[in-house]
Amino acid sequence: MFLVNSFLKGGGGGGGGGGLGGGLGNVIGGLISGAGGGGGGGGGGGGGGGGGGGGGGGTAMRILGGVISAISEAAAQYNPEPPDMEVSATELMNILNKVVTRHPDLKTDGFGIDTCRSMVAVMDSDTTGKLGFQEFKYLWNNIKKWQAIYKQFDVDRSGTICSSELPGAFEAAGFHLNEHLYNMIIRRYSDEGGNMDFDNFISCLVRLDAMFRAFKSLDKNGTGQIQVNIQEWLQLTMYS
Numbered sequence: 001m002f003l004v005n006s007f008l009k010g011g012g013g014g015g016g017g018g019g020l021g022g023g024l025g026n027v028i029g030g031l032i033s034g035a036g037g038g039g040g041g042g043g044g045g046g047g048g049g050g051g052g053g054g055g056g057g058g059t060a061m062r063i064l065g066g067v068i069s070a071i072s073e074a075a076a077q078y079n080p081e082p083p084d085m086e087v088s089a090t091e092l093m094n095i096l097n098k099v100v101t102r103h104p105d106l107k108t109d110g111f112g113i114d115t116c117r118s119m120v121a122v123m124d125s126d127t128t129g130k131l132g133f134q135e136f137k138y139l140w141n142n143i144k145k146w147q148a149i150y151k152q153f154d155v156d157r158s159g160t161i162c163s164s165e166l167p168g169a170f171e172a173a174g175f176h177l178n179e180h181l182y183n184m185i186i187r188r189y190s191d192e193g194g195n196m197d198f199d200n201f202i203s204c205l206v207r208l209d210a211m212f213r214a215f216k217s218l219d220k221n222g223t224g225q226i227q228v229n230i231q232e233w234l235q236l237t238m239y240s
Contacts, residue, residue: 086130089117096143100198105151107159108198115203122210122240139206146205149173150198161201163194169201175208207240 087095093116100108123135131139153161153169161169163186170177170185177185185208189200196204214236218226228236 085133086128087120087136088130089113089120092116092120092131092136103147105157105159106147106198111199111202115199118240119203119206122207124239127239142206142209143202146173146202147198150201158195160191160195160197163190163196166190166196170205170208173205175205175212210240 090113093111093113096116097110100106100110119139120129120131123131123139125135126132149169149172150161152172153165155165166186167177167182170182185204186194186196189204190196215226218228218232
């Protein structure tokens, strides 16, 4: 939640990576400035105690010293929970939908929870059910790149890419597939007319990218062939 709030406060829709960095930077900067302000206040209090010499000055100093000691002891014992730097499927959906509302030219109804669960699953290398910071950063950078490709190939600004334009869009994203695979993808991710909208385009590319990376990690000798046992196969296919 810490990561999500930082991202959204940083204006995630404006520039992707810049918004993310800005949000985290603001939070970190706020924590640093807050700590500095506390120290300054303590210094000011000490000065005030010093200026209160004269009658009763010693008593005031003893009281002030006791307060400072109590604060110092409490600060030394303060051990806050580490910030949550992970993104769940629901949080990912909120982020993506906040972003797409700022891009009406995409003409999308937004991302559903099942789509976001699938994206989290294929990106979740440690199977925690959430995306860590690096996983989210990788996904976010890809989405920015694929959004630009989507706009490039949606030439009629209809909010969809037609089946004849999809091979070019996929190749621009770095995926070179045969005709049979293209037809399978169109049947799975496009509407009855063969048109693919933005959220399905992103969902498809996220899965395709993850499958390529999974294959390469198993193809240790670079032969273009892999061997997996039943448990590896089920883990690869069911949690995705």
